Amino acid sequence: MKKLIFFILFSSLITSIASARSTGCKEGNCDNGYGKWVYTDKTTYEGEWVATKKHGQGTETWPNGYIYKGEFKESQWSGIGILFFPDGSTYEGEWANGFMNGKGTFTWSDGKQKTGIWKNGSFQE
Amino acid sequence: MEVSKNSFKTLSEPVKQFGGLVGIIILIFLTFFVLNNIFGEGDELVAKMKIEEERIAEERKLNKLISSLPSGVLVSFDGTDNFKLSDELYEAVCKATKLIPQRAIMGANFLNFRAHEIYTINGNKIDETFVKWDDEKNKCFAGYVVSGNNVGVDETVKVSGEALSFLSTGIDTRVYFIKNF
Numbered sequence: 001m002k003k004l005i006f007f008i009l010f011s012s013l014i015t016s017i018a019s020a021r022s023t024g025c026k027e028g029n030c031d032n033g034y035g036k037w038v039y040t041d042k043t044t045y046e047g048e049w050v051a052t053k054k055h056g057q058g059t060e061t062w063p064n065g066y067i068y069k070g071e072f073k074e075s076q077w078s079g080i081g082i083l084f085f086p087d088g089s090t091y092e093g094e095w096a097n098g099f100m101n102g103k104g105t106f107t108w109s110d111g112k113q114k115t116g117i118w119k120n121g122s123f124q125e
Numbered sequence: 126m127e128v129s130k131n132s133f134k135t136l137s138e139p140v141k142q143f144g145g146l147v148g149i150i151i152l153i154f155l156t157f158f159v160l161n162n163i164f165g166e167g168d169e170l171v172a173k174m175k176i177e178e179e180r181i182a183e184e185r186k187l188n189k190l191i192s193s194l195p196s197g198v199l200v201s202f203d204g205t206d207n208f209k210l211s212d213e214l215y216e217a218v219c220k221a222t223k224l225i226p227q228r229a230i231m232g233a234n235f236l237n238f239r240a241h242e243i244y245t246i247n248g249n250k251i252d253e254t255f256v257k258w259d260d261e262k263n264k265c266f267a268g269y270v271v272s273g274n275n276v277g278v279d280e281t282v283k284v285s286g287e288a289l290s291f292l293s294t295g296i297d298t299r300v301y302f303i304k305n306f
Contacts, residue, residue, distance in 0.1 A: 062228055064302050065198070065290065083235075085304075086232075088204050089306070099238060100235075120238035
């Protein structure tokens with residue numbers, strides 16, 4: 001019984017260490033500079049950092065297939081950027097506070113397009 | 126009356142015991158009959174049990190199928206390196222899937238600012254999630270409901286869309302991409 005408890009605790013410890021080693025700043029400088037950060041859910045950000053925040057040009061890749069390439073401000077998608085949806089749809093244009101805000105083009109996976117002004121992720125008809 | 130009492134007395138002991146036994150058995154049957162009529166659900170209960178048995182059998186079949194799928198992302202559309210589900214598998218995976226992880230919800234929130242706001246205010250709390258197979262459209266739909274007080278107003282927002290990809294963990298499957306646009 002003691003051996004079993006020891007084995008479980010030891011396994012948990014090894015798993016925690018392995019998990020901790022696979023997340024966090026994996027390459028470069030994630031404080032001020034250029035670096036790659038891996039989150040616990042396997043989302044990755046590779047790009048510029050200012051004062052430990054994502055700021056400048058970068059690429060954020062989500063494990064479920066969303067990829068954002070473009071400008072970040074204070075860790076949010078802000079500026080000019082392109083978001084690739086998992087099914088192949090894209091939005092290219094202006095972003096603010098993590099949402100499509102400003103002029104942009106949404107392209108569906110079948111090639112259909114919609115260009116115009118977006119506000120908080122919604123197209124302004 | 127007196128005659129029957131006397132004739133009963135004249136019966137041999139084994140016959141009396143047998144008669145008593147038959148009487149007790151009849152009494153037990155009658156008691157159960159009465160109790161079943163009062164408390165029992167009869168055919169309705171049998172029907173419910175059959176439905177439950179069918180549900181368990183279906184679940185076992187789906188679990189067997191899920192464990193046979195490769196671990197990783199399963200998609201219902203072309204153009205990726207991920208495992209492409211056949212129409213039959215897509216339906217089966219949809220029916221077996223119950224979970225929607227946070228990233229899928231955050232992705233769907235991109236196109237629903239109100240849902241995103243409530244989700245953030247509530248500390249990423251979700252009221253309800255659902256994954257349903259639509260027989261008419263032959264598609265899998267998934268979604269969630271967020272509710273809360275947003276700047277003094279009680280709001281409930283339901284986000285729903287086509288579930289186009291799933292994550293197979295080897296133990297279960299989860300909705301990975303909800304296309305709500």
